Amino acid sequence: MPELFSDDWMVDYGNAWNDESDLGDALAKIGFSSNIGYGFDGEDQPRGYLQVENGYVTGAGAYSGQPLNWDLRAKPADWKKWCDGGLGMMAMGMAYTTGKLKFKTGDYGAMVKNPAMAGPFIKSFSVMGRVATS
Structure with missing residues (x-):
């Protein structure tokens, strides 16, 4: 099984994303x-990108300097927890306000106020959970 955010994992995540019409x-x-x-x-750059x-995902893999509109960071244990159990709107708000989920790039406030973006963002965490990790 690939490691979280590795090249192979990101490709699998991209495929799972594209398979989820919601x-x-x-x-x-x-x-x-x-x-x-x-x-x-705490790392200088992300590990993977979509x-x-x-x-729909048209490219996925290990991060290699692509310009980013969004850069999401968290501790490995938090990513695992969210991959295993998903992330609801309340939990996402708590994760953000407590600093467990960081947006190094991207506007959390604008995203969370727009239901057309917030719903799919929440959904992306349940899709992450469909991708096997080591």
């Missing part, structure tokens, strides 16, 4: 296109 279709409706980085708190165009 995620891709919802984001396509608002024309969501972004590069999203994922990594661990390139999303009109709601």
Whole structure:
């Protein structure tokens, strides 16, 4: 099984994202296109990235300097907890306000106030849980 945010894991996550119409279709409706980085708190750069165009992943893998619209960071134990159990709106708010989930790039406030973005963001955590990790 691939390691969380490794090249292989990110490709599997991208495929799982594209298989989830509640995620891709919802984001396509608002024309969501972004590069999203994922990594661990305290590291200089993210470990993995997704390139999303009109709601669907068109590129995924290990991060190698791509410009990012979103850069999400947390401790490995928190990522594991969220992958295993998902993340609801209340839990996401608590994770953000307590500093467990950090947005090094991206506007958390604007995202959480927009239901068309917040719902799919929450959904992306349950999709993460479908990807096996070592």
